[in-house]
Amino acid sequence: MGNDVLLRMDERRARAAGIDVTRVEAEAGTTQTMLPGTVVVPPQQLRIVAAPAAGLVEAVLVAPNEAVRAGEPIARLRSTDLLEAQRTYLQALSAEELARQRLRRDEQMFKERIIAERRLLTTRADYDFARTTLQEREQMLALLGMAEPDIGELRESRRMVAALTVTAPVDGVVLETKASAGERVPASDPLFSIAQLKPLWVNLQVPLPQAMVIEPGTRMSVPGTTAQGEVVRLGRLVDPTTQSVTAVVEVSDGAEALRPGQVVNASVALRPNGAPQWRVPAGAVVRHAGKSWVFVRTAEGFRAKPVTVIAETPNATSIRAGLAPDDQVASRGILTLLAELTDVYGG
Incomplete structure (x- = not known):
């Protein structure tokens, strides 16, 4: 029986606890569930332009x-910062030109054996320093937002903007x-x-009982629009307030029908996994120890059985579980059975 838990209870005690049972209804396989979501821009497609x-x-x-x-x-x-950066760039440009001229002169004088090699090495080091300083000042202009053609114009005209x-x-x-x-x-x-608004993401809020049937590749659409996509990631972090996780849906088809910040009710297509699907009263499913359970009537009492919740309405819940067509589940008096489950199963 896997994780099933037998709760022994005779008929008299069950009646005294006010427990009623209802026969499960087979479903052909509900393949759609509605989940709330919010449209967002994927972070890699959002750029913040700051003042340089x-x-x-x-x-x-x-x-x-x-x-x-x-x-x-x-x-x-x-910007006065821009003016200052241009001033220091022009200074560095003049210093680099002067150092280059000195290096050219000393190279010629060294060839003619007029100066010692040590002086040439010193002049060459001075030129390397001046050239590095010029490159640094040019990079600063680029960081301040000056385009390469504008830097070239400044270099030629020596006129600051x-x-x-x-x-x-x-x-x-x-x-x-x-x-x-x-x-x-x-x-x-x-x-x-x-x-960039294509593709967009829809962050779906998936209740924990339904998180077991949402997986990467699950298809989603937004009724009334052409927007559709598929789940690319299912979150691991549970919201402590709503007890839900976030499923990220990437929407390429019909993304133009959505707007960032928009709240939508999305139709999610659930893939069949081979397990039978059943419809039970909404009150027949309880949460305990991180699982969803129903209590199946047996000759000895009740069998607490873990199930996967597919969809929920105020009156009924669709589940996937290894049940039989003539099985009956507790629909009232659940608290007594839940207390029994806690005593036997813990959690």
């Missing part, structure tokens, strides 16, 4: 829900603008959130 430097937001060039392309200007930022253009890092949709024109922002302050 402290400064004044001159202009916001995009609006929420607007589609953008990678590299498209989305804001202009005036006070504003920089913030661009979209990826193709996507602007979900939120977090700053407005005229606002002063510190470095790394969020300016925009941009997301």
